[in-house]
Amino acid sequence: MIKRLKIVILLTLMIFMYQCEKLYIIPQNLEVHDFAWKGLNAYYLYQDEIQDLSDRRFNSDLQLENYLQNFSTPENLFASLLKSSDTASKIISDFNMINQITDRTSFTTGMEFGILEEPDTINNVIGYVSHILPNSNATSKNITRGDFFYGIDNVTDTIQLTKENYQDLLINTTDTIKLLFADFDGDSIIPNGKKANLIKRNYTHVPVFSRKTINHNSTNVGYLLYNNDFSSRYINDLNNAFFSFKNESVNELILDLRYNIGGGSFEKTVTELASMITGQFDEETLLKRQWNTKAQPWFELNQPDSLLVKFPKNIDSQTAINSLNLTKVYIILNGSNYTGSSSIELLINSLKPYIEVHVVGNQTTGNNTGAITLYNSIDYDSIGKNTNHMYALQPKVLRFLNKNDETFATGITPNFTLCTNEDILNLGVLGEVSDPILNRVLEYVTTGGINTMTCNPNNFEFLYHSIDSQRVTDTGVFITQDLPNTN
Template sequence: MKFYKLLLFFIVFSSLLSCSSKDEAPAEIEINDFVWKGLNAYYLWQGNNSDLSDRRFTSEQQLYSYLSGFSDPNTLFESLLYQKGTIDKWSWIVDDYVALEQSFQGTTQTTGMEFGLIRYRSQADNIFGYVRYIVPGTDAADKGVTRGMIFNEVNGTQLTESNYRSLLFSDNSSFTITIADYSTGNPTPTATTITLTKNSYTENPVHISKTLDIDGQKIGYLMYNGFTSNFDAQLNQAFAQFKSEGATELIIDLRYNGGGSVRTSTRLGSMITGQFTNEVFAKQLWNEKYMSIANPESLIDRFPSVIENNETINSLNLTKVYFITTKSSASASELIINSLIPYIDVKTVGTTTHGKYVGSITLYDSPTFYSKNNINPNHNWAMQPIVLEIVNKNNQNQKDGIAPFVELEEDYGNLGILGEVDEPLLERTIQLITTGSRGSSRNSDLPYKLEAIDNSKSNSPTYNNMYVRLHRN
């Protein structure tokens, strides 16, 4: 996707300020100056916040006076978000763009134990964790942690809604979990404890790729846990495997995939199909200022035919695809589903997705904001604000999430083994493929519903993120 190379910063401020020249911001407010000007230029809801209006200040000095009223860039940033937590639930700011960039490539400090957190069935303040999957080669893998394990204590303390973040997501390099018995949603601790240590690790999002032979029918199964662009070659290789093994049906498991790169989503779309090269995959809707000067073609994402190094995409040319989804399936996961709907038959199994229909870019303290060329060397702050809404070919998205064709929740007491044909969500999807039957709704044998509170990926700066890059071709 090509982007129009604009110096929006200069355009905005030539109309914003009456003075013919402007000085650099005073050192004590240079970060605040970056925050305000970056949001004024690119923030999707810039026109909805009077403090970001182009007419809010008549001179640089008036702007500087306003910015001096904020001692912390975080406070300024939060104050400029539009209906934070209601409309804008996803913009964020960091003081270390290096760590942010690493997280976009899948590199984080992790024990390798990916987990969800659930409220007790009968004790509302208590919560417990269940292991979703283990990242290979990490400490959790070495310690024998497996999917389906339940834990309810960390460092000997019962997890509650008020303490779980400090116990599980602190800067400490290690923590100890107490394994528990599920006990129908009211876990009880056992005598088994496991101490887990965090290390820097880059996760390959292609967690499982295999071809299932179901009574002679070849079904490709891909568990894909993040749209991480530096693993697009591995993703493409998985589709080469599906092709060579004769897969005629495809299940993509996005149940724990919170999103990532829009470009990777377009590539996955072409791997699934292949017959729609250069057709519209998605359309981007930016703020009014950007839309008025951007090259219209730069706002369209198209189905590509190659990835990096001009490597040809391995396409299955399918006319139907199946996705496994949960509330943790967000942003780019929802984008791939929504963008394929106008073209092929798409079926989803699981629960309703998150409902994130907007995307972001990384803004740096540089003349153009989107590039690190001539970046301010005095600090490492960066922003990841929401800058666009994204829709499919038919100008549609699903703001409340994508409802499943077949509704089935995970049973925390019987999660099954990922990739095995008797794992409940995969089993139900195979049933849909082979018989056309939806089966019974939800988990008919569960008389109760448990509330999900959080999950391990929420501590990542890229959690539920969908991003584009202005500088790429």
């Protein structure tokens, strides 16, 4: 009898403790902290490497609450729970800022340019025109790619551009820029009397900078110079460009990203671009998702199809993807500070099991991770989110693999490299064979080989390029995914 009574008391106590645990109410000042910890505990890619995210770290919500009290802000807590090498995962204080997809805009004259040290001088610099933005103020001026400038017309005198003043006179100013041009042969700079008054204005960048079909040795080579990010904002413009390529019977493609600004993207956009290039692999696996050690087994058991992402046929219910059915693609990654982006790396790695992907230029950085946006709701979806705050999480949650389980954590090595800087004495015309970079890639397309070249034979000291300041932080590749209910 006494033994039976002890069992009843013990069971009653256990039920009481369980009910207390279930009825635990998170203090309002710790709601965001609690959300951040539990979101990372559930889905952070490196959860198993972070001691304070371990499932065994706390025995109760009260213990977790005491721990969370040690952090003055959610941001401090979030940062403390990340792997030291993780600079991409972030916490957002206002989730309204997340889904705002806008056009790329700049306050610019429309002249993209570089600056180098003038030879045999201590302080003087020379500028060169890299390219002109379509429909910008610079378009109406008598300047072109390959022009050189050395000073500013100050009405009564000439201001020589120097290492100390070129940023204030060319970059930071809002005034009209009155450029003075010169001829330059690599040694001497000789003023040629040409002037141009450039006015900075708000400018909306064109979706596709240049698209044309080049007939090269009886081959129709599609050439696409693309400078923007690979967000959903521009995917329809890219699809229209591929429609033109398709109508022009393109059978080779060069994707030129030498002036690309990088940035993040969505997995969906990358897969759509992959199908534009190909199109003959309907319903085949393009890439695989690999979640952390906690989440992966759940997805394998409950949502196995979500781990395999296939080549899409459509952008949306009303827009079919214009596919070229190519078996090769050539991607130019070039520029002193450009090593591709995670979206381009994902595109390259995912296509490699299916077609020949020739990378020209720079070694890429190596970011094979995917992120997701988590809201404070029972399934981390935006529907039903906590209305007491506006925080959201964007942690790394998975790795991307291709069909053959290959990844790119250490980057992608190019098939052949290009000079870090273009030959400013022979820039040629973008999109024409006179452009040395395009000409070399066309040679590679035709012969499969490439002649070596001497880089920067004049030993110019390059100081600045206007594209570098426009390149944005690579926020990674984002996915969307229905997650399980946590109740």
